[in-house]
Amino acid sequence: MSANGREERVDDYSDVLIIGAGISGIGAAYRLQEKNPHTSYKVLERRARIGGTWDLHRYPGIRSDSDIFTLSYPFEPWTRPENVADGPDIRDYLVQTARKHGIDEHIRFNTHALSADWDSSTDTWTVHTEQDGTPKTYRSRFLFFGTGYYNYDEPYLPDFPGLDEFSGEVVHPQHWPESLDYTGKRIVVIGSGATAVSMIPSLSEKAGHVTMLQRSPTYMLSGPRINPIVQALRKVLPGRAGYWGARIYNTIFTVFIYAFAKAAPKLSRRYIRNYAKRNLPRGYPVDKHFKPRYDPWDQRLCAMLDNDFYDAINTGRLDVVTDRIDHIDPSGVVLRSGQRIDADVLITATGIQLQALGGVLISIDGEEVKPQDRFVYKEHMLEDVPNLAWCVGYINASWTLRADLTARAFAKLISYMDSHGYTHAYPHLGDKPMAEKPAWNINAGYVQRAGHVLPKSGTHRPWNVRHNYVLDAIDHRLDRIEESMVFGRAPVRVAPVA
Template sequence: MSEQWSDVLIIGAGISGIGAAYRMQEKNPQATYTVLERRARIGGTWDLHQYPGIRSDSDIFTLSYPFEPWTRPENVADGADIRDYLTETARKHGIDRHIRFNNRVLSADWDSTTDTWTVHAEENGTPRSYRSRFLFFGTGYYNYDEPYRPDFPGIDEFAGEVVHPQHWPESLDYTGKRLLVIGSGATAISMIPSLAEKAGHVTMLQRSPTYVLSTWRVHPVVQALRKVLPGRAGYWGARIFNTIFTVFIYAFAQAAPKLARAFIRGYAKRNLPKGYPVDVHFKPRYDPWDQRLCAMLDNDFYDTINTGRLDVVTDQIDHIDSDGVVLRSGQRIDADVLITATGIQLQALGGVAIHIDGEEVKPQDRFVYKEHMLEDVPNLAWCVGYINASWTLRADLTARAFAKLVSYMDSHGYTHAYPHLGDKPMAEKPAWNINAGYVQRAGHVLPKSGTHRPWNVRHNYVLDAIDHRLDRIEESMVFGRAPVPVRPVA
């Protein structure tokens, strides 16, 4: 089996992978690169998820690339429009010509005698092998194949359809039917108003309340900025406004959690029916941003409650029978379709097995360096976004840092580079400082975060952007040359 050569292999053709390809060809036009995408289309998350109402929960001006302005009026974009934007961006910049679709990467092996990666994949079931100097993972942080499915007692007895939003069937016709959505996270909040347009009735069942706030689909301040400022200046005005607004909301919630709780509760009381049990269904036990806030668009979720098309029930499942769900309180909810919006399962490096000279690398045993490289793993980066801001803000910093590293190594004749902690003791802290269920369930799969730079994983775009400007590329890094010459840059 012949090995196909590229200087850089990028795994994934979603937001991270397309952004990395652009930054690589911008900074290193002499280098060759290939993007391996397991799906048949560009888009990643925005191609996988097809449930009704799929959209971003971050503003699109910071979710889009700084090198390719978002030109539509929406401040929050639908999933299909985001996928179209990614596809057009890849076409415009010639990135699509470098993508190999239907390639599922299984493993990657580093050979320190030649300083190269050998990547094993399957293309439509046929084994393929690729070789490269550098490896960039734009695979995201969750398992595309297996969402989180709690083991609800009796679920196999249910006579209707059971659907998880991550694998939404195109053939599902829920017109006029009774839908029970289990879960109250971002997926449920975005999905339910769209479901209610066709369903006979929707019930959302939650174990405990979630914070919900409304945002504008078309933001009046953003639109005013775009009218006043010409061309790209309008885009940058919108991008800067949304960045400042997001940072402010997070900082306010962290500094004054009681005020933030009171504000969100007050908003719910003003926008839900008079006498509605707000404290039962919309007063969480935790502080805002201990878990990610859920965004509704133009108050659509509360409006669906106001019209009577949605009931919210806060209780726990005792068991499921053929007709619906029996709750621990003794109440039952009959349904024709169960939608288990129960979340995701985290996964490091897209589930790809990594070996260095035959020794397996377990990501959970390694510290993260500058939020995108792994301790003692050469010529490899993994892109992971923020929990409190849009994914692309960090993804673009990561792509630029990795492209800069490749350029630095080529200019100095180095063939390998890896971050090294050495013998210094390092205290450990959680890489994600939120109490979301998908994080609590997955502490054993994520790499470790230290407590001080450059090993500290933080979720602060402002500080990261400053660090990026002042970055010392040699800090805690080991550079070297292979004993056997590698193929030169094309």
């Protein structure tokens, strides 16, 4: 309603705007229309295709580093035999899911959300975007960020002296050029995280030789691409029950591995080291290249498939070098030890940069909101920020386990507000003192470099960010939606154009 008492009419209005059409965004759209079938929504996707991470990353060997049965949606069973799926297959699954449930009709592609401002007089968000390079504005009651937690545009790249002098090709996996032909070439992969471990076996099949250059070792464990236990469950249990059997098995297995590693770190270290020793050539310097200084799950474990990484070493197609870079010259990498590695291609698998809310600038009545200054509420809302949720997955389990809990909680909140006539809701800590702890309790480089961009975690519910799916699932069942929440109604009503 405007100052003269007339009702304000808004173009491109919807009840909910979902930012991102990846796993989080597609899942949020499904749960929203399931719980609130009369609620209007749009999905704003910056890219030209569905998929998010699974559309961005196209390097050889791209795959999930968690099992696909928990990475897939509980409402849309994974039907293929793999227990760990390749990136293109995951993207196809997302496309088919969106099409099956009519979600694709709500997606606006090539739409880059830049800023969002909350208007307390009307209880609406105004989102400024660029659509195919043209400014376009959207309005909504609610915002859901399915943007993940890292910067799609700028991966992390250390300042390697002499990198500009290298005469070959320099590639970061996040921006893999599909035209790159590395057949028969000498490749140096700088980094030893999940990306490097999944990429290298595929690279070694065509490359002349691959060297993985790491500053320090990383924990690696192998799992089967097709798990015989999972396949047996799917064979014995009929239809959807087989999918749920596989999903429950993988959830229990993942929770057990993490709990065991944290409870018995010395035993876990010994097991992983012995596993490496059994699967690498006799006399291989395991302690130099595969014995980290930290305990398992102080950083995320890297997953091999069917020992493919160790097999590449056994066949001589892969060398692992543990050293630091002194400088890069036109023909390769010179190490601090004095050793040099000649290369035709350098792949900088050096990690990601964290980013909150997809880099969208958030403000309330024109005042900027800095996410790092706010506590997280129930792991998906921000302190004193109305009608907004942000989906962030687990560090020790598949992304979708938490994404689905978040999507369901968001849909439940909207249903509750509509049934009570509320137009805004936000979590409020008030004057209560709250101790602070890291939101992510791992020592990964990307967390250590950019912890200042993440919202704060408290130490007790509902402000405690934890990475425990079992406890979160129980809390979700017993959730008190009014806990630490402020509800209200706007003085002005905004009506959409019919």
